Amino acid sequence: MIRKKVVLHFPATLVEQPFIYYLIRDYQLMVNILRANINPRKEGRLIVEINGEEGDFNEGIDWLSAQGVRITTLKQQxxxxxxxxxxxxxxxxxxxxxxxxxxxxxxxxxxxxxxxxxxxxxxxxxxxxxxxxxxxxxxx
Ligand code: SF4
Ligand code: SF4
Structure with missing residues (x-):
């Protein structure tokens, strides 16, 4: 099991898609939303903590990326x-x-x-x- 905090950046066209739901349903990941905001250009930014098996995590992140979501790690502690x-x-x-x-x-x-x-x-x-x-x- 791994636990990682990542930042998900959504373009305006994807902001209303239920990506978190799919991550939970299709990749058996536990996703805890730590922070969410939408800027004036309607782009979204979610800071989430994801728990799950490493393989599921990697597949889920790859899938998000393929959908057009940009993923960065939370670099500051x-x-x-x-x-x-x-x-x-x-x-x-x-x-x-x-x-x-x-x-x-x-x-x-x-x-x-x-x-x-x-x-x-x-x-x-x-x-x-x-x-x-x-x-x-x-x-x-
Ligand atoms: S000293 Fe700093 S860390 Fe401690 S309670 Fe006050 S503001 Fe918070
Ligand atoms: S950086 Fe400080 S104020 Fe911000 S979430 Fe962490 S502990 Fe709270």
Missing amino acids: IIWREDRCTHCGACTVICPTGALYLQRPEMIVHFDENKCVACEHCLKACPAKAMETLMENTTG
Whole structure:
């Protein structure tokens, strides 16, 4: 089994096609949508985490590519430096995916890297410089 985060870029002509449904139905992949947006030119961008057998993953990605979907890997990884974190909670307010969250009632901040989409909002928001970015040498 493998788990990968990838970015799917859809041209405007394909935005309304149910590609995620086909990936699940035809390639037995589990697809978790982490982020989705459509730009003013009606092009779509989905950040997804895909779980499945490596062969199924590769076949599913090949099929998407053949349909005209461009696929890139999420090249940035966000690191939480717990030793620097003051648990002020500022990042939890702006994190769009809930990757940074407060544990109540203790009011302790945690970081779930599986939910992170590397938007970098937390890097700007953190007064303690506890969030860092790391470039990965992955290829799409
Ligand atoms: S980069 Fe920061 S703000 Fe963005 S999803 Fe990851 S943890 Fe949340
Ligand atoms: S903003 Fe920085 S210091 Fe504050 S809770 Fe988030 S990571 Fe910790």
